[in-house]
Amino acid sequence: MTRYKRILLIVLVIVAAGGYVFFRGSQEIAAQVEFTGQGADILLNLPQEVATVTVTNEAGRLLSVITVGPGARQKIPVFIKWEPDKQYAFELALRDGRGVRLTGRTPADELEKVSFVLQAPYGLSRTDSTGVVPAGSAFTANILLTSHTDQPVNVLLDLVIPPGVEVLSVPQGMQAEQRGGVQHIVGRRRLAAINEHWNEQIVLKAAQEGLEPVIQAVANIDNGREQWQMTGHAAVKVATVADIARNIRVQAVEVPVDVTGRSDPKARSGSLVYAPASRLSSLAGGKGEHARLDDEPFTYAGIQLSNDGDDHVLALVTVKIIDPASGALAPVFVSPAHKNAGLGYSYGVVDLAPHAFSQVILPVYLNENSAFGGRYKLQAEASVFGADQVISGADKEIQLITRNDRPVIITLFMAMTALLGIGWLIWRQEAALARFTSKELVIISLFGTVTFVAVNLPETVLWDMARAVLGPFSFLVTGFFNQTVLYALLVALVVVLPHPGAVTLMIIVRFILNGFILGHFTPVQILTCAVLALCLEVALYAAGVTRKREAGPDTVGKVALLAVACGLVDVVTTYMNFMAYMTLYRLFYAHWYINAVLAAGFLYTAGGAAIGCRLGSTLRRTALD
Amino acid sequence: MKNLYKSIVIFSLLVIMVAGGGCGRKSMAGMQGIFTKNGLVMINVSHQPQEVAMKVNGQSKIPNWHFDGGSVFVREFWQPGASYEVQVDGRNWAGTAPMKPTPLPVSAQELGMLEDTPAVKDWSPVVYEDVAVSADGRYIGVASFDHNVYVFDNTGKKLWEYRIPDGVGVAAAFAADGSKLFVGESSPDANIYAFDTLTGKIRWQYGMAADIGRSTAQKWNSRPKITNIVVMGDKVITSAEYTQRVTERDGGRAKVTYVTSCVIRAFDGNDGNPKWRYPETGVMDTGISRITCSADGGKIAFANHSWSRGQFYVDGSIRLLAGSTGKLIGLCQLTPKGGKFSYVGIFDGINISPNGQYLTIVTSDDRGMLFDVSSIKADTADGEPNRDFRLLWLRQISNIQQVGGVPVYAYGNTARTTDEGKVYFMTGTTFLADKTATSGAPPFSHPDATSFFAYSNRGELLWKWQSEGGLGKLRFSRDSRYVVIPIQHNYVTRQKDKSGVYCLDLARTDGDPLVWFYPLEGVAVAAGIAGDGTTVVGLEVPIRQVDDRPDGMHRLHILQ
Known part of the structure; x- marks a missing residue:
């Protein structure tokens, strides 16, 4: 390649690269202008950093220079007063030095001096839409007249109510009239200031389905120099609740969700957990402020709605949480008086587009002072906004789980009992043992050993088999050893030796053997033994067995009393056992299961106690010889 | 052939030169004239000029001008449509005055990161920081939600910043002479600080939590916080409020209540010596509205508000205090509208005229009122407060639409009255x-x-x-001629195109009070204006769009 060719090639490459950068940088900016009531909106095809917008009229007169804050934007509103059928020029100066010039011609018709909107039902987003209302239901029509001139105008409004539509309320300052068999609602108003408006809501009712009444309105306007007339109309389709419900449906209700409508995959649907600050945390480091549930929602409910029809529907969605037993709003979920207009439940309004889904997210409040756990029912209902008939609804079962301090408290009590008991025994062990003769201590030890052999060893063998076969209902099998045999031996001992403390020593012997031979040294067992000893001593003393130190219950009544007392002791200690498992091992049991275990335990224990009385009486004759 | 190659090379080099010249597309800006509401401003003036000359429609006129920060400010009541020629040290500029003034952006200063920002689909602005402008417009103070206090001069130069130890800034006001900046925080201690404007040194501070309680809550709204700072001559009046969750035993059960404590204090602005306290002992059990005072400081007005009625200080009670002593001299009780409105709800909607004659109120349910309180004197002897609030008129400034039992309304937000009894109200966004x-x-x-x-x-x-x-913290100039309104996003339409700072001229009688609109990329949460109406500021925060994408930045905009 010759030198010139080489230089030429390099230069051409540079030119090509530079040309690419140059022309790529000046990407075509497209803009258009839309004239509005307040001026104009400039719409860009892409976000741009605009520095200034200069507006000039057809005559070249500078109307406005708008400086724009930093940042890219696609739409810039420009507030100017424009005249009809005139050309305006907008020059945009971009921060990178480029400029855009565009022109726009204003509408031929001048801005209305007075604008007029008639909506039925209220809130319909498009004036050309037909609103759907349920037959027999009240609905609200909305009238809005706005003056856009600083000259006062007098307005005479005449609303024509079509046949089949009944007027339920006439706004103050307006009157109902009959003319030629047609009902009119008329009123007068003076709009003196610019942008002043006249806004009324009229409650109507359409009784018969299938009708498509058209509400018409005529406004006669006089500004002192000229008079003109404006008309408006609103078509309404009256359908049965069933017809509307065919199209408008509450598809699903999800709770709990967050404020964006997302549910937590870790949380069970329908379960609400309320865990207020525990007393322990307040002891630990001052008052920690949690979400103030009175002012802030406890959680949210997401309601999905569908509109399969061809019309926009403005729907009012309500969420009520009721007590299934009473059917009334559950006090725990009643919203604070200053929320939700004091209604006690949450509501929202949604514009349901045709053939579309929408989700409404509504807050759920919690009254901490009524926060009882339990089952409740969430009712989500949808109705046409402004109408008073529910067109669709869905229910959801919810469960409120509250923090229960009882397991912690009971476990603490058990721990205190164990600590105090062990401490007393260590401190006063000689005195404790000196209360018994050597013979009595031997008897107690024997009973303890027999209990270990007769209860703990079989239980250990049978436990796994029973659980494998019966699962959580293994207590029906192991209860025979755990309760019947155990209490038979316990009661037999106390009949032979009706001394306070005998049962306690027996339990200690059993615990030691269980621990050393089978290795069952667990915190729960220590706690259970401690409370069992305490409760049994109290029960036996109260029943008179160790108080009177008699020769054991010898009548059916006394046996029954003792059986019931032991049964109650077993109920209490078993319940405490459950609480300890909840606290220490975070195991949770259904209430019915706990009740079943307690009931079975009572029966097994009472039976064992009765047997123990008989056994004790028999042994007493030989044991003390 | 060689010649051909030579020609192509030379031509290409020429193309490169032209294109390269075009790449420096940013032109060297020359002197320009901007027609602001304060006058004509010639920008891009590099140094203090020796001579400034002006012609208006061809006629010479001696301009009243001064130079500041690279601009020549010509105090001129310019005429829309008139042609102006300005010569600054031989440099010429000519232009036609537009129909309306233009805001002159002086500076846009980035502030710190915010922990949370508003979302376009929610009504709440989330960020409740504050900005103040000194009376002469020379200094701007920001009490920011990014845990900092900033002071800038009106050219945008940052003088200093201060890191609030454990809280966020929520209120700011300059002393009358601009020498001090008072800042209130939401924090465990609810401090009010008096900073030296130029140096940032803390002259004094006071923890209002000593009166209302202390808290280490995470959320700023759950902590004690300063709710008002009003400068009254050499005094500064401040209020603080704290709502706490209290658990009591009610029989066998724990009962949770939310107890509000609120107190007003007056301090000597120079040394922080406490002057008086209202109430003298104890606290008010409701929150209070904005505090407003007459120009001479003789009367101070505020209203109690609470969602629940309040036991001792009932929601809707309007109180007048004597500015010198803090004694209650006037009391008027408003009642709720009823129906779905069980509270009166006066927040920012209270104002007393500079001459202390008129008091205007707007409630949440859009009842606007004007009272004549001239018979209530600041030197009222101790005893029963004067209840002679003469109601001049009451208007339902905006109707509450009742739709199927659901009230739809635009809540009453702001009230302002002049010495002549002219009244201005502003409503907020739509609520159900x-x-x-x-x-x-x-x-x-x-x-x-x-x-x-x-x-x-x-x-x-x-x-x-x-x-x-939505509406941010808006401000009036001292003479109530101008109001600057920070507008946020429209949460109904989920649009933010009209968010920015608006300046209205309330003296205009043609029904078109808008002076200018300064659009922001994010949303405006607070605005400020100098007492003399010159410097205008706006605080911008970013907003999260529907897809969580943020638009805008946390910035302070300084405008002329």
């Missing part, structure tokens, strides 16, 4: 039933949402101006 409903945006707007109303002293509506979007 009550302001604090969190049921999402309704799919329609109330016709009076985000509207500014002007009423005569006889209660006649003079004009109404409307924008769209």
Whole structure:
């Protein structure tokens, strides 16, 4: 390649690269202008950093220079007063030095001096839409007249109510009239200031389905120099609740969700957990402020709605949480008086587009002072906004789980009992043992050993088999050893030796053997033994067995009393056992299961106690010889 | 062939030179004239000029000018449509005055990161920081939600910043002479600080938590916080409020209540010596509205507000205090409208005229009122407060639409009155039933949402101006001629195109009070204006769009 060719090639490459950068940088900016009531909106095809917008009229007169804050934007509103059928020029100066010039011609018709909107039902987003209302239901029509001139105008409004539509309320300052068999609602108003408006809501009712009444309105306007007339109309389709419900449906209700409508995959649907600050945390480091549930929602409910029809529907969605037993709003979920207009439940309004889904997210409040756990029912209902008939609804079962301090408290009590008991025994062990003769201590030890052999060893063998076969209902099998045999031996001992403390020593012997031979040294067992000893001593003393130190219950009544007392002791200690498992091992049991275990335990224990009385009486004759 | 190659090379080099020249597309800006509401400003003036000459429509005129920060400010009541020629040290500029003034952006200063920002689909601005401008417009103070206090001069130069140890800034005000900046925080201690404006040194501070309680809550709204700072001559009046969750035993059960404590204190602005306290002992059991005072500081007015009625300081009670002693000299009790409105709800909607004669109120349910309180004197002896609030008129400034039992309204937000009894109100965005409903945006707007109303002293509506979007902390100039309004996003339509700072000239009588609109990329949460109406500032925060994408930045905009 010759030198010139080489230089030429390099230069051409540079030119090509530079040309690419140059022309790529000046990407075509497209803009258009839309004239509005307040001026104009400039719409860009892409976000741009605009520095200034200069507006000039057809005559070249500078109307406005708008400086724009930093940042890219696609739409810039420009507030100017424009005249009809005139050309305006907008020059945009971009921060990178480029400029855009565009022109726009204003509408031929001048801005209305007075604008007029008639909506039925209220809130319909498009004036050309037909609103759907349920037959027999009240609905609200909305009238809005706005003056856009600083000259006062007098307005005479005449609303024509079509046949089949009944007027339920006439706004103050307006009157109902009959003319030629047609009902009119008329009123007068003076709009003196610019942008002043006249806004009324009229409650109507359409009784018969299938009708498509058209509400018409005529406004006669006089500004002192000229008079003109404006008309408006609103078509309404009256359908049965069933017809509307065919199209408008509450598809699903999800709770709990967050404020964006997302549910937590870790949380069970329908379960609400309320865990207020525990007393322990307040002891630990001052008052920690949690979400103030009175002012802030406890959680949210997401309601999905569908509109399969061809019309926009403005729907009012309500969420009520009721007590299934009473059917009334559950006090725990009643919203604070200053929320939700004091209604006690949450509501929202949604514009349901045709053939579309929408989700409404509504807050759920919690009254901490009524926060009882339990089952409740969430009712989500949808109705046409402004109408008073529910067109669709869905229910959801919810469960409120509250923090229960009882397991912690009971476990603490058990721990205190164990600590105090062990401490007393260590401190006063000689005195404790000196209360018994050597013979009595031997008897107690024997009973303890027999209990270990007769209860703990079989239980250990049978436990796994029973659980494998019966699962959580293994207590029906192991209860025979755990309760019947155990209490038979316990009661037999106390009949032979009706001394306070005998049962306690027996339990200690059993615990030691269980621990050393089978290795069952667990915190729960220590706690259970401690409370069992305490409760049994109290029960036996109260029943008179160790108080009177008699020769054991010898009548059916006394046996029954003792059986019931032991049964109650077993109920209490078993319940405490459950609480300890909840606290220490975070195991949770259904209430019915706990009740079943307690009931079975009572029966097994009472039976064992009765047997123990008989056994004790028999042994007493030989044991003390 | 060689010649051909030579020609192509030379031609290509020429192309490169032209294109390269075009790459420096940013032109070297020459001197330009901007027609602001304060006058004509010649920007891009590099040094103090020796001579400035001006012609208006060809006629020579001696301009009243001064130079500051690279601009020549010509105090000129310029005429729309007139042609102006300005010569600065031989450099010429000519232009035609537009129909309306233009805001001159002086500086846009980035501030610190915010922990949370508003979302376009929610009504709440989330960020409740504050900005203040000194009376002469020379200094700007920001009490920011990014845990900092900033002071800038009016060219945008940062003088200093201060890191609030454990809280966020929520209130700011300059001393009358601009020498001090008072800042209030939301923090465990609810401090009010007095900073030296130039150096940032803390002259004094006081922890209002000593009066209302202390808290280490995470959320700023759950902590004790300063709710008002009002400068009254050499005194500074401040209020603090704290709502705490209290658990009591009620029989066998624990009962949870939310107890509000609020107190007002007056301090000597120079040394922080406490002057008086209201109430003298104890606290008010409701929150209070904005505090307003007459120009001579003789009368101070505020209203109690609470969602629940309040036991000792009932919601809707309007109190007048003597500015020198803090004694209660006037009391008027408003009652709720009823129906779905169980509270009166006066927040920012209270103002007393500079001469202390008129008091205007607007409630959450849009009842606007004007009272004559001239008979209530600051030197009232101790005893029963004067209840002679003469109601001159009451207007339902915006109707509450009842739709199927659901009230739809635009809540009454701001009230302002002049010495002549002219009244201005502003409403906020659309709500269903009550302001604090969190049921999402309704799919329609109330016709009076985000509207500014002007009423005569006889209660006649003079004009109404409307924008769209939520309302931030707006401010009036000292003479009530101008108001700067920060507008946020429209949560109903989920648009933020009209968010920015609006300046209205309330002296205009043609029904078009808008002076200018300064659009922001994010949303405006607070605005400030110098007492003399010169410097205008706006605080911008970013907003999260529907897809969580943020638009805008945390910035302070300084405008002339």
